[in-house]
Amino acid sequence: MSDHDFHPLVMQLLDGDLTIADLPAELRAQGEEALRLLAAVDRRPVEVPGVVQRVMRALESRPAPRRPRWKRALEPREIRLRIRPWLLAPALAIAAALIVWIWPARLTAPPPLVTVRFVLVAPDAKAVSLAGTFNQWDARATPLVRAGANGVWTVSLTLPAGQHQYAFVVDGQRWVPDPGAPAVDDGFGRRNSVLTL
Numbered sequence: 001m002s003d004h005d006f007h008p009l010v011m012q013l014l015d016g017d018l019t020i021a022d023l024p025a026e027l028r029a030q031g032e033e034a035l036r037l038l039a040a041v042d043r044r045p046v047e048v049p050g051v052v053q054r055v056m057r058a059l060e061s062r063p064a065p066r067r068p069r070w071k072r073a074l075e076p077r078e079i080r081l082r083i084r085p086w087l088l089a090p091a092l093a094i095a096a097a098l099i100v101w102i103w104p105a106r107l108t109a110p111p112p113l114v115t116v117r118f119v120l121v122a123p124d125a126k127a128v129s130l131a132g133t134f135n136q137w138d139a140r141a142t143p144l145v146r147a148g149a150n151g152v153w154t155v156s157l158t159l160p161a162g163q164h165q166y167a168f169v170v171d172g173q174r175w176v177p178d179p180g181a182p183a184v185d186d187g188f189g190r191r192n193s194v195l196t197l
Contacts, residue, residue, distance in 0.1 A: 010034050111161040114197045123151025125170045132166025139169040165192040
């Protein structure tokens with residue numbers, strides 16, 4: 001009798017999911033026969049002498065797989081340098097020259113910062129802002145604040161030392177140079193004020 005001849009409940013009995021008492025009466029004889037067949041099976045482990053040793057010898061005799069070239073390139077390697085005393089002196093001289101050449105550039109400090117107060121008297125203005133080289137001529141970047149009822153507009157900025165050009169922008173349309181500063185032609189028909197710090 002093959003396992004295909006057993007009822008599915010008898011197969012569950014063989015799997016250990018059911019007991020003989022769980023089987024219906026008409027399947028108990030088949031279940032007992034299946035258990036007898038199962039008990040007659042030799043359950044000792046099968047040993048094939050020398051197989052493990054033969055397999056291990058075969059594996060050891062195989063050449064190691066060749067690693068791809070890119071993996072071999074990433075492997076750590078020992079590098080030996082031989083320093084010749086007569087080459088050391090020119091190398092040290094070159095290093096010293098580089099330090100002398102590069103070091104002063106690191107010692108130069110950035111230009112100092114100066115706080116400047118910009119003032120414009122524009123009693124009829126509804127809004128005033130400041131545009132210049134220090135804010136990429138953005139007419140909305142630096143708004144001035146009205147200081148009192150007499151039309152004085154003011155703002156304070158901290159700028160790096162150097163020369164800056166600027167103009168006041170009144171009501172978002174009219175560009176006005178600072179009457180209290182020197183002015184230069186901007187090349188587009190307007191005058192820009194110049195501030196040198």
